[in-house]
Amino acid sequence: MQDAITVLINSSDVQGKYLDSTSLERLENYFHSGDMRAKAATAVSANAKNIVTQTVAKSLLYTDITAPGGNMYTCRRYAACVRDLDYFLRYATYAMLAGDTSILDERILNGLRETYNSLGVPIGGTIRAVQAMKEVVTSMVGSEAGREMGVYFDHIAAGLS
Numbered sequence: 213m214q215d216a217i218t219v220l221i222n223s224s225d226v227q228g229k230y231l232d233s234t235s236l237e238r239l240e241n242y243f244h245s246g247d248m249r250a251k252a253a254t255a256v257s258a259n260a261k262n263i264v265t266q267t268v269a270k271s272l273l274y275t276d277i278t279a280p281g282g283n284m285y286t287c288r289r290y291a292a293c294v295r296d297l298d299y300f301l302r303y304a305t306y307a308m309l310a311g312d313t314s315i316l317d318e319r320i321l322n323g324l325r326e327t328y329n330s331l332g333v334p335i336g337g338t339i340r341a342v343q344a345m346k347e348v349v350t351s352m353v354g355s356e357a358g359r360e361m362g363v364y365f366d367h368i369a370a371g372l373s
């Protein structure tokens with residue numbers, strides 16, 4: 213896993229240079245947003261269960277996916293989906309704190325599309341749920357932090373499609 217700081221330092225180190233002004237500016241923006249990131253992570257972790265419940269209600273409940281024959285039909289599969297949504301939320305929060313998407317590539321997206329395809333988990337429905345989660349989180353943490361979390365939800369959606 214990488215973060216906004218290690219990415220910038222590593223690329224300067226490779227060149228044997230101090231951080232240039234562009235890198236320093238990026239670092240400064242990251243430090244300035246630290247309080248916003250920490251507050252957003254606090255709000256998300258205190259409301260994670262609620263966020264997942266609202267996401268399911270907004271995007272999956274009463275669709276073909278939860279009806280008999282759908283991929284979320286039966287308690288076991290419903291619970292697996294809720295658990296996956298909680299993974300997405302938790303890892304998007306880690307990535308938002310780090311200011312970097314690499315943890316999503318390593319822990320969430322690596323092999324996920326293949327797993328979903330082999331189990332018949334609908335990718336379209338999953339992406340719809342991730343987009344709904346972005347809206348639920350934004351309405352909870354406000355537009356600035358919501359935009360930042362949105363970067364990581366979009367990364368998950370793009371990695372699945």
Ligand SMILES: CCC1=C(C)/C(=C/C2=NC(=C\c3[nH]c(/C=C4\NC(=O)[C@H](C)[C@H]4CC)c(C)c3CCC(=O)O)/C(CCC(=O)O)=C2C)NC1=O
Nearest residue numbers: 277283284289292293296299319320331333334337338341
């Ligand atoms: C921390 C990283 C991590 C991820 C991301 C992960 C995902 C993951 N989701 C799975 C299953 C599943 N995932 C879903 C999810 C859904 N079905 C739908 O229709 C919805 C659209 C969607 C929820 C949004 C379902 C229903 C299953 C069970 C499928 C089955 O066994 O038939 C499986 C197969 C094994 C299992 O059932 O546990 C994995 C590995 N596991 C991990 O360790």
